[in-house]
Amino acid sequence: MQYNNISNKTTNLIAIVFLSIMFVTACLSYLNDSTTMDELAHISAGYSYLSQQDFRINPEHPPLIKDLAALPLMFLNLNFPSESSAWTDDINGQWELGWNFLYNSNNNPEQILFWSRLAMVLTLVFLAWFLFFWVRKEFGNKLAIFVLTLFSFSPSFIAHGRLVTTDVGATLGFVLALYFWLKFLRNPSKKNVIVAGLIFGFSMLLKFSLILLLPLFGIITLVYVLLNKKNLLKYIGLSILIGVIGTIFMILPVYQLHV
Structure with a gap:
């Protein structure tokens, strides 16, 4: 191996380390974070799509991200506030519904947030890997590592990628x-x-x-x-x-x- 080149084996190892650091950093940083306003709407909307087969909530965004965030929740024994006025009466009660779903329905909000956000972190890591894959294919190992370094340690992407947003x-x-x-x-x-x-x-x-x-x-x-x-x-x-x-x-x- 020449000194000005990086072997595929070394490149793969660096990529695994950086992606792992990004994954762990994002997961650890969201464990004690409170719910954001968008997450109240997105998590409850996604869960209502999958569990209630009702798709009224949060129509201002396409459904796929919300479906993905809610998918792990389908394996939990959760209570949905179907008797809440935010569900039965309000035209746009998505935030009140989300609050009731997480905090007023005898559910574990930390458990809900953990699994919903984990799905988002996996999406973030896949994005990082795909950028690495694309740049490596076009420009080689050096530039791929450079791009992955910038992305994996980007405060902006780590901050946004751990939340249930679009x-x-x-x-x-x-x-x-x-x-x-x-x-x-x-x-x-x-x-x-x-x-x-x-x-x-x-x-x-x-x-x-x-x-x-x-x-x-x-x-x-x-x-x-x-x-x-x-x-x-x-x-x-x-x-x-x-x-x-x-x-x-x-x-x-x-x-x-x-x-």
Whole structure:
């Protein structure tokens, strides 16, 4: 091994250590943290989706992050405040419902927060790993370690990634969608078109603001086609097909389960 290179074995070891540090730091830091206002709404909404099959609460965000946060709670014996006026009468009683769910229903709020937040931390760690994987694939071990170092020790991502909010999940959706879109542009095979469509649909289920991917991908596609002298009409048609695949096979099925 040359001194100016880093072996794959060493790179893998560093990545495992940094990802482990990020995971432990995020978990330890949320153990004694009180509930945030967003978490009251998101946790109770997600649990109501899965346990009550009722999807009225917190309609301002797509359901997938809330579903993920509530999934571990389905294995606990929890009481849902279905008799609360916030559930039966209020149009937008999500915060009162969340308070009743965590603190007024004979549940263990620390247990609820622990498992819901753990799902978010795992999402954060997966995002860190995927960034490492992408940069390593494109630019090699050195830059991959550099990027992972910045991300793994970022106070902002650790602070947000341990809470049941949509921001880090949306970041994951953005990164995944961008990666597979670029992969499709470089090689518009049937497989890459299908995967790009499914990932695009997945990202739309994480945060509504990711609709901004549409103009972004349009600009990226146009620049790629012009610089590489590709067939513009072909890429326009395939881009539309990707949107159709994402809508039919990801967005519509998930929302069909949430109406």
